Structure formats: C-alpha cells, structure tokens
Amino acid sequence: xxxxxxxxxxxxxxxxxxxxxxxxxxxxxxxxxxxxxxxxxxxxxxxxxxxxxxxxxxxxxxxxxxxxxxxx
Numbered sequence: 001x002x003x004x005x006x007x008x009x010x011x012x013x014x015x016x017x018x019x020x021x022x023x024x025x026x027x028x029x030x031x032x033x034x035x036x037x038x039x040x041x042x043x044x045x046x047x048x049x050x051x052x053x054x055x056x057x058x059x060x061x062x063x064x065x066x067x068x069x070x071x072x
Contacts, residue, residue: 034042 034045037045
C-alpha cells in the first residue's frame with residue numbers, strides 16, 4: 001500500500017468518525033432538548049444551526065451542485 005493510499009484511508013476513517021460523533025451528539029443531546037421547546041423557538045434555533053453549518057462548512061457541497069444552495 002502506498003503512502004498516499006494510507007493517508008486517504010486515514011482521512012476517510014477520521015471523516016466518518018466526525019460525522020458519527022455529530023450524529024450521536026444530536027441524538028443524545030439536541031433531540032431531547034429541542035423536544036421541550038415551542039415551535040417558534042425550534043424553528044429559530046434550527047435555522048441558526050443551519051446558517052452556522054452552511055457558512056462554516058461550505059466544503060461539504062457536492063461537486064455537482066452549481067451554485068451551492070446557500071449562495072443563491
């Protein structure tokens with residue numbers, strides 16, 4: 001196995017771990033907490049979460065999306 005192959009494998013494993021960790025956090029912490037708020041607060045909080053996520057993680061856009069939806 002080449003060094004490039006090892007780097008790509010390590011990167012993909014770390015990326016999967018980050019995504020899994022985020023999903024677990026959302027399932028354990030966010031979902032029960034957001035279940036206790038009213039609809040207006042829920043919409044406001046989730047809108048801010050998505051604003052922050054799309055602004056800070058623009059690299060997650062698929063290569064086929066032209067332009068990404070948050071730049072419209």
